[in-house]
Amino acid sequence: MQKLGSAPSRRKPSADRIAGAVAAALLVSADFTAIADEGSLRPYTIVRGSIPASLTGAAGDPARGRAIVLDRRLGACLLCHTGPFPEERFQGTLAPDLSGAGSRWSEGQLRLRLVDAPRLNPDTIMPPYYRVDGLTRVGSVWREKPILTAEQIEDVVAFLSTLRD
Ligand code: HEC
Numbered sequence: 001m002q003k004l005g006s007a008p009s010r011r012k013p014s015a016d017r018i019a020g021a022v023a024a025a026l027l028v029s030a031d032f033t034a035i036a037d038e039g040s041l042r043p044y045t046i047v048r049g050s051i052p053a054s055l056t057g058a059a060g061d062p063a064r065g066r067a068i069v070l071d072r073r074l075g076a077c078l079l080c081h082t083g084p085f086p087e088e089r090f091q092g093t094l095a096p097d098l099s100g101a102g103s104r105w106s107e108g109q110l111r112l113r114l115v116d117a118p119r120l121n122p123d124t125i126m127p128p129y130y131r132v133d134g135l136t137r138v139g140s141v142w143r144e145k146p147i148l149t150a151e152q153i154e155d156v157v158a159f160l161s162t163l164r165d
Helices: 013-031 062-070 107-120 150-161
Strands: none
Touching (some): 062 150
Protein backbone atom coordinates (compact mmCIF):
# COMPACT_ATOMS: atom_id res chain seq x y z
CA MET A 1 0.00 0.00 0.00
CA GLN A 2 1.19 3.51 -0.83
CA LYS A 3 0.96 6.18 1.88
CA LEU A 4 -0.97 9.34 1.06
CA GLY A 5 1.40 12.13 0.07
CA SER A 6 4.37 9.89 -0.62
CA ALA A 7 5.96 9.98 -4.04
CA PRO A 8 4.12 7.81 -6.55
CA SER A 9 6.00 4.55 -6.89
CA ARG A 10 6.94 3.37 -10.33
CA ARG A 11 4.93 0.51 -11.72
CA LYS A 12 6.55 -2.70 -10.67
CA PRO A 13 7.69 -4.99 -13.44
CA SER A 14 5.93 -7.87 -11.73
CA ALA A 15 2.58 -6.13 -12.32
CA ASP A 16 3.41 -6.01 -16.01
CA ARG A 17 4.28 -9.66 -15.97
CA ILE A 18 1.04 -10.57 -14.24
CA ALA A 19 -0.99 -8.47 -16.70
CA GLY A 20 0.82 -10.21 -19.55
CA ALA A 21 0.13 -13.62 -18.11
CA VAL A 22 -3.56 -12.84 -17.67
CA ALA A 23 -3.79 -11.57 -21.25
CA ALA A 24 -2.04 -14.69 -22.47
CA ALA A 25 -4.37 -16.90 -20.43
CA LEU A 26 -7.41 -15.16 -21.88
CA LEU A 27 -6.01 -15.56 -25.36
CA VAL A 28 -5.32 -19.21 -24.71
CA SER A 29 -8.80 -19.87 -23.32
CA ALA A 30 -10.31 -18.04 -26.30
CA ASP A 31 -8.33 -20.36 -28.53
CA PHE A 32 -9.44 -23.33 -26.52
CA THR A 33 -13.16 -22.75 -26.62
CA ALA A 34 -14.87 -22.86 -29.99
CA ILE A 35 -14.04 -26.46 -30.47
CA ALA A 36 -15.73 -29.38 -28.80
CA ASP A 37 -19.18 -30.31 -30.04
CA GLU A 38 -20.06 -32.78 -27.33
CA GLY A 39 -22.50 -31.80 -24.62
CA SER A 40 -21.75 -34.24 -21.84
CA LEU A 41 -18.75 -36.18 -20.60
CA ARG A 42 -18.45 -39.94 -20.78
CA PRO A 43 -17.72 -41.47 -17.39
CA TYR A 44 -14.21 -42.80 -16.76
CA THR A 45 -12.33 -44.50 -13.97
CA ILE A 46 -8.92 -43.47 -12.68
CA VAL A 47 -6.71 -46.33 -11.56
CA ARG A 48 -3.33 -45.48 -10.01
CA GLY A 49 -2.60 -42.31 -12.00
CA SER A 50 -4.08 -43.54 -15.22
CA ILE A 51 -7.35 -44.00 -17.12
CA PRO A 52 -6.81 -47.52 -18.46
CA ALA A 53 -9.95 -47.77 -20.58
CA SER A 54 -10.72 -45.89 -23.78
CA LEU A 55 -13.28 -43.10 -23.25
CA THR A 56 -15.15 -44.28 -26.34
CA GLY A 57 -14.61 -48.02 -25.98
CA ALA A 58 -12.62 -47.98 -29.21
CA ALA A 59 -9.04 -47.24 -30.20
CA GLY A 60 -8.28 -43.80 -31.63
CA ASP A 61 -6.75 -42.95 -34.98
CA PRO A 62 -3.09 -41.85 -34.72
CA ALA A 63 -3.15 -39.84 -37.97
CA ARG A 64 -6.14 -37.81 -36.83
CA GLY A 65 -4.46 -37.44 -33.43
CA ARG A 66 -1.34 -35.98 -35.02
CA ALA A 67 -3.48 -33.43 -36.86
CA ILE A 68 -5.21 -32.44 -33.61
CA VAL A 69 -1.86 -31.99 -31.84
CA LEU A 70 -0.60 -29.73 -34.64
CA ASP A 71 -3.84 -27.77 -35.04
CA ARG A 72 -3.36 -24.37 -33.42
CA ARG A 73 -7.05 -24.02 -32.59
CA LEU A 74 -7.92 -27.59 -31.65
CA GLY A 75 -5.22 -29.14 -29.49
CA ALA A 76 -2.89 -26.14 -29.58
CA CYS A 77 -0.31 -28.41 -27.94
CA LEU A 78 2.56 -26.63 -29.70
CA LEU A 79 1.79 -23.42 -27.85
CA CYS A 80 3.73 -25.09 -25.05
CA HIS A 81 5.32 -28.29 -26.39
CA THR A 82 7.97 -29.16 -28.92
CA GLY A 83 7.91 -32.50 -30.67
CA PRO A 84 9.02 -34.52 -33.69
CA PHE A 85 7.28 -32.18 -36.15
CA PRO A 86 9.94 -30.95 -38.58
CA GLU A 87 7.35 -29.10 -40.68
CA GLU A 88 6.32 -26.89 -37.74
CA ARG A 89 8.50 -23.80 -37.45
CA PHE A 90 7.00 -22.40 -34.28
CA GLN A 91 6.90 -24.70 -31.31
CA GLY A 92 6.49 -23.99 -27.62
CA THR A 93 9.19 -23.81 -24.99
CA LEU A 94 7.06 -24.12 -21.84
CA ALA A 95 6.72 -27.89 -21.61
CA PRO A 96 8.65 -31.13 -22.22
CA ASP A 97 9.30 -32.33 -25.77
CA LEU A 98 6.64 -34.83 -26.81
CA SER A 99 9.23 -37.08 -28.50
CA GLY A 100 9.33 -40.41 -26.70
CA ALA A 101 6.11 -39.71 -24.72
CA GLY A 102 4.84 -43.15 -25.75
CA SER A 103 7.91 -44.77 -24.17
CA ARG A 104 7.77 -42.73 -20.98
CA TRP A 105 4.05 -43.16 -20.31
CA SER A 106 1.48 -45.89 -20.69
CA GLU A 107 -1.60 -45.28 -22.79
CA GLY A 108 -3.68 -44.88 -19.61
CA GLN A 109 -1.24 -42.35 -18.15
CA LEU A 110 -1.32 -40.34 -21.36
CA ARG A 111 -5.13 -40.44 -21.32
CA LEU A 112 -5.37 -39.06 -17.76
CA ARG A 113 -2.78 -36.37 -18.56
CA LEU A 114 -4.91 -35.18 -21.47
CA VAL A 115 -8.25 -35.52 -19.73
CA ASP A 116 -7.26 -33.66 -16.58
CA ALA A 117 -3.58 -32.67 -16.24
CA PRO A 118 -4.21 -30.50 -13.13
CA ARG A 119 -5.33 -33.63 -11.30
CA LEU A 120 -1.74 -34.91 -11.63
CA ASN A 121 -0.13 -31.55 -10.92
CA PRO A 122 -2.36 -28.82 -9.46
CA ASP A 123 0.14 -26.14 -10.52
CA THR A 124 0.41 -27.18 -14.15
CA ILE A 125 -0.34 -24.74 -16.94
CA MET A 126 -1.51 -27.60 -19.16
CA PRO A 127 -5.28 -27.27 -19.57
CA PRO A 128 -7.70 -30.09 -18.77
CA TYR A 129 -8.88 -31.17 -22.22
CA TYR A 130 -11.81 -33.29 -21.10
CA ARG A 131 -13.38 -31.46 -18.19
CA VAL A 132 -16.17 -28.93 -17.98
CA ASP A 133 -15.92 -27.52 -14.46
CA GLY A 134 -13.42 -24.86 -13.50
CA LEU A 135 -13.32 -23.21 -16.91
CA THR A 136 -14.42 -19.92 -15.43
CA ARG A 137 -12.88 -17.75 -18.11
CA VAL A 138 -14.77 -19.21 -21.03
CA GLY A 139 -18.09 -17.85 -22.25
CA SER A 140 -21.21 -19.46 -20.79
CA VAL A 141 -21.97 -21.15 -24.12
CA TRP A 142 -18.83 -23.23 -23.73
CA ARG A 143 -18.91 -24.06 -20.05
CA GLU A 144 -20.69 -27.35 -20.60
CA LYS A 145 -18.30 -28.54 -23.29
CA PRO A 146 -14.84 -30.03 -22.95
CA ILE A 147 -12.04 -28.66 -25.14
CA LEU A 148 -11.74 -31.96 -27.01
CA THR A 149 -14.36 -34.65 -27.55
CA ALA A 150 -13.86 -38.18 -26.25
CA GLU A 151 -13.08 -39.28 -29.82
CA GLN A 152 -10.45 -36.56 -30.19
CA ILE A 153 -8.88 -37.51 -26.85
CA GLU A 154 -8.59 -41.11 -28.06
CA ASP A 155 -7.05 -39.99 -31.36
CA VAL A 156 -4.41 -37.95 -29.51
CA VAL A 157 -3.71 -40.82 -27.08
CA ALA A 158 -3.25 -43.16 -30.05
CA PHE A 159 -0.85 -40.72 -31.69
CA LEU A 160 1.20 -40.04 -28.54
CA SER A 161 1.55 -43.81 -28.00
CA THR A 162 3.37 -44.00 -31.36
CA LEU A 163 6.04 -41.50 -30.18
CA ARG A 164 8.68 -44.01 -29.09
CA ASP A 165 12.34 -43.34 -28.41
C1 HEC B 1 -0.41 -24.22 -21.82
C2 HEC B 1 0.68 -25.16 -22.01
C3 HEC B 1 0.39 -26.57 -22.46
C4 HEC B 1 -0.46 -27.00 -23.45
C5 HEC B 1 -1.31 -26.15 -24.37
C6 HEC B 1 -0.31 -28.43 -23.50
N1 HEC B 1 0.57 -28.86 -22.54
FE1 HEC B 1 1.16 -30.79 -22.24
N2 HEC B 1 2.30 -30.20 -20.67
C7 HEC B 1 2.51 -28.89 -20.29
C8 HEC B 1 3.45 -28.87 -19.18
C9 HEC B 1 3.97 -27.62 -18.48
C10 HEC B 1 3.81 -30.21 -18.91
C11 HEC B 1 4.79 -30.71 -17.84
C12 HEC B 1 4.11 -31.46 -16.75
C13 HEC B 1 3.16 -30.66 -15.93
O1 HEC B 1 3.20 -29.41 -15.89
O2 HEC B 1 2.31 -31.28 -15.28
C14 HEC B 1 3.06 -31.01 -19.87
C15 HEC B 1 3.15 -32.39 -19.96
C16 HEC B 1 2.65 -33.15 -21.00
C17 HEC B 1 2.95 -34.55 -21.23
C18 HEC B 1 3.91 -35.39 -20.42
C19 HEC B 1 5.28 -35.02 -20.99
C20 HEC B 1 6.40 -35.89 -20.51
O3 HEC B 1 6.80 -36.77 -21.26
O4 HEC B 1 6.87 -35.69 -19.37
C21 HEC B 1 2.30 -34.91 -22.36
C22 HEC B 1 2.33 -36.27 -23.03
C23 HEC B 1 1.58 -33.75 -22.83
N3 HEC B 1 1.81 -32.70 -21.97
C24 HEC B 1 0.80 -33.73 -23.95
C25 HEC B 1 0.11 -32.62 -24.42
C26 HEC B 1 -0.75 -32.63 -25.57
C27 HEC B 1 -0.97 -33.82 -26.48
C28 HEC B 1 -1.29 -31.38 -25.66
C29 HEC B 1 -2.32 -30.88 -26.65
C30 HEC B 1 -3.55 -31.67 -26.78
C31 HEC B 1 -0.71 -30.57 -24.60
N4 HEC B 1 0.11 -31.37 -23.85
C32 HEC B 1 -0.98 -29.23 -24.39
C33 HEC B 1 1.94 -27.77 -20.85
C34 HEC B 1 1.02 -27.76 -21.89
